[in-house]
Amino acid sequence: MEEITVIFHGTNGWYTSKTGYTTCITIDTPECFIILDAGEGFTKIPDVYPSIKKPALLFFSHFHLDHISGLHTLARCRFEDGLSIYGPPGVEMLSTFIGYPYTVPIGELAYPVTITKLPEGRSxxxxxVKTAPLVHNQPVFGYRFELGKTIAFCTDTGPCDGIITLGAGADLLITECAYLPGQEDPGWPHLNPEAALRLSKEADAEQLALVHFAADLYTTIDHRLSIRDIGPEFSDVIIGMDDMIIKL
Structure with missing residues (x-):
């Protein structure tokens, strides 16, 4: 089986800071190029991948600005086999966002772009890919990709069954970690490190990677790394950093 390359281009939540760009992850497979969210980390893709000669698929968890702001650099990208955008209900509004007065319109890009609302369940x-609703203050989808290796992506969510469903037996479960250890706020659902690890274990995922660290809480890289101090059970957890590469 050919190698799958996962790159964390942006690992911050809310806003870009010295600790990282906002959320964007790519999964480069032999068959296609998958993009997870398009925060400011998306702006790095043309430098890492100057030309992409396979189908490119961009999946949105939801449409808060820290997950879509990188779309203003679509004109720098070279998706030579086109770009297919997918997301939960509301994804159609991106056809307006990707246009004047905000940025270069879809019809003026150098490659074809389609936008499709995904249903819950398998597509x-x-x-x-399998989708499931997560828990946030806006509708959010989590994703599970079956690529020979299984990768699940669940961000901007509080603890919920959707994470367990999508992460079940996954080779890599990528979850958010916006909150500090022990921090909770049911009115603004996000995960802390303990909840993320607990859900990963309940899902029996092989490996857990944490991303989407709230920029106002994890103000230094050392704050992120201090998660390992919670206990030995965190020794194998991947603490996501911008430009980190994982090979599967």
């Missing part, structure tokens, strides 16, 4: 695209 067969260039890749088999």
């Amino acid at each position: 067969d695209l260039h890749v088999r």
Whole structure:
């Protein structure tokens, strides 16, 4: 089986700071190029991948600005086999956001772009993907990709069954970690490190990676790394950093 390359281009939540850009992750597979959210980390893609000669699929968890702001650099990208954008209900509004007065319109890009609302459950695209609703103050989708290796992505969510469903037996479960250890706020659902690890274990995921660290809480890289001090059970957890590469 050919190698799958996962790159964390942006690992901050809310806003870009010295600790990282806002959320964007790519999964480069032999068959297609998958993008998870398009925060400011998205702006790095043309430098890492000057030309992408396979189907490119961009999946949105939701539409808060820290997950879509990087779309203003679509004109720098070279998706030579086109770009297919997918997301939960409301994704259609991106056809307005990707246009004047905000940025270069879809019709003026150098490659074709489509925007499609995904249903809950399984969809067969260039890749088999499963969606499930998560828990936030806006509708949010989590994703599970079956690529030979299984990768799940769940961000901007409080603890919920959707994470367990999507992460079940996954080779890599990527979750958010906006809150500090022990911090909770049911009115603004996010995960702290303990909840993320607990859900990963309940899902029996092989490996857990944490991203989407709240920029106002994890103000230094050392704050992120201090998660390991919670206890030995965190020794194998991947603490996401901008430009980190994982090979599967």
